[in-house]
Amino acid sequence: MNGPLLKVENLTKHYPLGSGIFKKSIPVIRAVEDVSFSVEAGETLCIVGESGCGKSTVARLLMRLVEPTAGRVLIDGTDIAGLKKDALHAWRRRMQMVFQDPYSSLNPRLTAAQIITEPVENFERLGRNQRQALAADLLRKVGMSPEMTHRLPSELSGGQRQRLGIARALSLNPSLIIADEAVSALDVSVQAQILNLLLDLQQQMGIAFVFISHDLGVVEHIGHRVAVMYLGRIVELAPCEALFAKPVHPYTEALLAAAPVPDPTRIRLQVPVDGEMPSPINPPNGCAFHPRCPLAVERCRIEVPPLVPMADGRIVACHVRAPATELSAPPIANRALAQIDSIS
Numbered sequence: 573m574n575g576p577l578l579k580v581e582n583l584t585k586h587y588p589l590g591s592g593i594f595k596k597s598i599p600v601i602r603a604v605e606d607v608s609f610s611v612e613a614g615e616t617l618c619i620v621g622e623s624g625c626g627k628s629t630v631a632r633l634l635m636r637l638v639e640p641t642a643g644r645v646l647i648d649g650t651d652i653a654g655l656k657k658d659a660l661h662a663w664r665r666r667m668q669m670v671f672q673d674p675y676s677s678l679n680p681r682l683t684a685a686q687i688i689t690e691p692v693e694n695f696e697r698l699g700r701n702q703r704q705a706l707a708a709d710l711l712r713k714v715g716m717s718p719e720m721t722h723r724l725p726s727e728l729s730g731g732q733r734q735r736l737g738i739a740r741a742l743s744l745n746p747s748l749i750i751a752d753e754a755v756s757a758l759d760v761s762v763q764a765q766i767l768n769l770l771l772d773l774q775q776q777m778g779i780a781f782v783f784i785s786h787d788l789g790v791v792e793h794i795g796h797r798v799a800v801m802y803l804g805r806i807v808e809l810a811p812c813e814a815l816f817a818k819p820v821h822p823y824t825e826a827l828l829a830a831a832p833v834p835d836p837t838r839i840r841l842q843v844p845v846d847g848e849m850p851s852p853i854n855p856p857n858g859c860a861f862h863p864r865c866p867l868a869v870e871r872c873r874i875e876v877p878p879l880v881p882m883a884d885g886r887i888v889a890c891h892v893r894a895p896a897t898e899l900s901a902p903p904i905a906n907r908a909l910a911q912i913d914s915i916s
């Protein structure tokens with residue numbers, strides 16, 4: 573199959589605040605605004621940004637747990653919104669999710685074997701022996717003893733519970749796993765083990781990941797490309813190495829400046845960012861980052877900057893650092909994405 577495994581086009585989610593007789597007068601939370609990206613088979617795209625910037629809403633939109641206000645999600649070129657029941661069922665096998673809190677996302681009354689095989693049993697009935705064999709195999713895949721099949725989640729450590737969540741996600745042999753803050757609740761050493769497990773599984777099984785995290789250290793370890801979100805929009809999308817070597821958007825620069833630097837020889841960037849992220853109910857005009865941006869000029873207060881492709885394969889939405897020219901200005905973000913697709 574040519575083309576990306578996952579393609580997201582102009583995805584938008586507005587949550588209405590309350591209800592009203594006149595629909596137009598209801599204020600909305602602009603959780604996700606015109607987000608476009610693609611993910612290749614076997615690739616890891618990370619999504620980073622401050623709390624409330626819309627990362628989890630993107631994950632929920634991808635899994636179709638919430639309906640978009642606008643935009644499309646395509647798997648192998650097929651729009652999932654148009655799928656009929658059987659096709660939708662088949663598509664659900666291909667995309668699985670791993671959640672942040674492995675304890676609350678696992679049913680405390682089910683054994684490890686029941687938890688792991690539950691997604692498969694939504695498609696086919698398994699006999700007891702089949703269930704045990706499949707669960708033991710998946711436990712081995714995630715580095716756990718097959719003897720743990722009878723354990724309850726409460727009898728496992730945080731790291732083991734997250735491995736269980738991953739085994740469950742693997743049970744349907746997915747092409748894509750959406751991991752939403754999948755290691756955030758774990759100790760640093762356990763985090764590293766789980767990240768290495770995900771990398772191993774990706775190598776062995778060719779799984780693609782959309783990896784959502786606010787932790788830049790984690791993203792640098794696992795990502796091929798990184799999308800930086802601010803107040804519902806992607807402001808920079810770049811190959812991982814390029815982004816960490818030289819952030820272009822002032823917000824990316826500020827995020828990196830605020831993150832702890834594990835390598836003391838690396839120069840810490842110094843772009844202070846004052847204040848808090850504005851409300852998604854009443855976002856600022858123009859570039860949403862302009863009230864906090866040390867580089868903001870008049871144009872930033874008026875016009876939303878388009879995502880502009882740069883020579884090194886990244887796209888950036890910044891009037892100052894990536895000004896749109898006659899040649900580079902894409903009328904829509906998709907054109908920039910097409911360029912990224914052809915580079916990567």
Ligand SMILES: Nc1ncnc2c1ncn2[C@@H]1O[C@H](COP(=O)(O)OP(=O)(O)OP(=O)(O)O)[C@@H](O)[C@H]1O
Nearest residue numbers: 587601603622623624625626627628629630786852
């Ligand atoms: N079901 C909902 N109803 C109304 N507003 C919502 C809903 N879900 C999310 N939001 C709002 O949408 C915005 C984006 O939230 P989202 O959870 O996607 O951000 P996030 O970047 O994942 O944050 P965090 O890292 O804290 O999980 C926030 O302002 C949030 O309050």
